[in-house]
Amino acid sequence: MSFSERPTVQPWRKANLKRRFEILLAVAIPLPLTMLFALLSNFDVNLALIAVFLPLQLIAAGLVGVRAYGKRGIGDAALVVITIFFSTFVLVLLLSVLFSVIVEGGRAISWQFFSQNNVYVSPTTSLEYGGVGHAILGTLMVVGLTTLAAVPLGIAMAVYLTQSQSKTRNLVRTFTQALSGLPSVVSGLFILTIIEATQMGRSGFTGALALFPLMLPTVARVAEEALRLVPVDLRYAALALGAPNYRAFFQVILPAAKSGLMTALLLGLARVVGETAPLILTMNPSSATSLNPFDGGMTTLPIYIYNYLASSYQTSQARAWGAALVLLMLVGFLFGLARILSKSKTTKKKASK
């Protein structure tokens, strides 16, 4: 019978020792071989990775695949190799950004870099003087002002989208999604027209206004997801017990969705804390510390980076890197907090099951 002649393929079986050895070889050989080749033939390393390593790895993985599973092993191997290749590329890009910011920024950062402002600093001033203290304060104030307006409004939008049964919900959702694609520079131009129309001075407040249309849709979307995760039965139970809708929301749904709404707040913050273009259009940069967001100049970390990057002095670039590290730490902090909060929610859910 022809059946008995076919190799018995058992994809569900764990790979045995011999197979594991083959896989190990297929993983280990192509890269050193490519490097050797590049070294000997003076071939460009970047090119060798694509033109030599990738085909070599594909062949090696394909051979293992054929030996293990027959013909279908080729397809398996090809997809696995290509997927891992591209994903590694993404990872390398990300790590390159993080690594360079941490290394280059680490050189500029010191204690007074956090605490001092930039008043007597020229492009050639050594790094021991001056810092981003004023920019950190400015960032916190501008973003804080935006948050004060955007978070309640965003959550109210999310409440409308999840709690009411109005007919315009889909339309509202569509518009919110459309807003989330608003180019940041357009938001800046929009506030600029208002500034010119009303003759108000540029200040931290106008910057906060320009961030508002960018933060609102993010908060609304994440808050909607968070409210949606609350089981609808909880709400019906509250209503059945005679609670009016608003008390059902404030006393039942809100506590249940608290961590999700915090995530919405934090992701909204992370969205706007690094915005540059709208603030350049709507704020007066200043190098002094300012505690009044409603009058006079103010600087945020992204503007600080933007201004120092424009100059080609070594110390200026170092300052830009340092500020980038501070900004990244701020974003990472917000982000980590959001992670922890949303994680504790899922673990709680698992525990209750």
Place this chain on the structure above:
Amino acid sequence: MSQTPVNPPAQERRKLVIKPLSKGDKWFFRSTSIAAHFAFVLVALILGFLLWKSWPVIQGQGFDFVFGSTWDADSDPMVLQLGPMLWGSLLIAIVGIIIATPMALSMAYLIVFMLPNRLARIATTLVDLLAALPSVVLGLWGLLVFTPVASHWAEVLNSYLGWIPIFGVADAENGFMRSPFIAGWIVAVMIVPIITSVTREIFSQLDRDLINGALALGGSRLSTFRRVIMPTSSGGVIGGVLLGLGRAIGETVAIFYVLNLSFDINWGALLEPQGGAVASWILARFGEANGAEKDGLMAAGLVLFVVTLIINYIANVIVNRAQPWRKN
């Protein structure tokens, strides 16, 4: 003998209607409704204010504002035409998408179908982290770290594939910097997480039985991916790509650093150190512009807004249609 129904038909869950009964409820719903409709107001305000400011320019320049290719604020009458910048934005976005889509699809496939749970969670966090990188930081990295590397790639590309028009350059001595190619890479880094997160969600909601069935019938991972996974999820993936396109077209600061903005229109020579981007042009000119030119920049912003609004609308319609489980 009485027959008892073996399988009573499952009752459809009753849809409960919630009505505001008390005064407090009415206020509750009314205030949230006002907040929600603020989304319309905001879009209308942005459109209205920009249109009001830029109307004279649009009227004065006519259709040439979009299609012409001169920007001269000193001549009389002023010639403000945005063509090269608009085309440049599109070109960079296309390059970015061509680079980003394979990476994002691989990442999503890796996270959903290959990695064990714990590693998948780490990979998801890393992708989200990439999404959270501020564009000014990416601009900094792009200018000081990535440009030297990418210009080397461009040089290699040019030396081997220079006979293809898009990889050709007029003068190989100019160093291959500040080109649409490099800007496209920077944009790709930004939109990889967007496409990945949409694709990942769609992949994770696919019917596992369908995939396992295809594998059980002797399909390989590759054929399953091509014949089962892609056909069922391609709609959502396209939506994700369009979302990325919207983001890429609106990108400002990072491109501003790594691209040489030029009004000599660059139709597709990716490695040539000249290109355009509407948003970056607004930023670049803003400091010096006054009066009518400023209004011209407002008009550029209006065009940008309308373009991204349309792209995002289409993208969201596609994505929402591809994710029926998110309907309420």
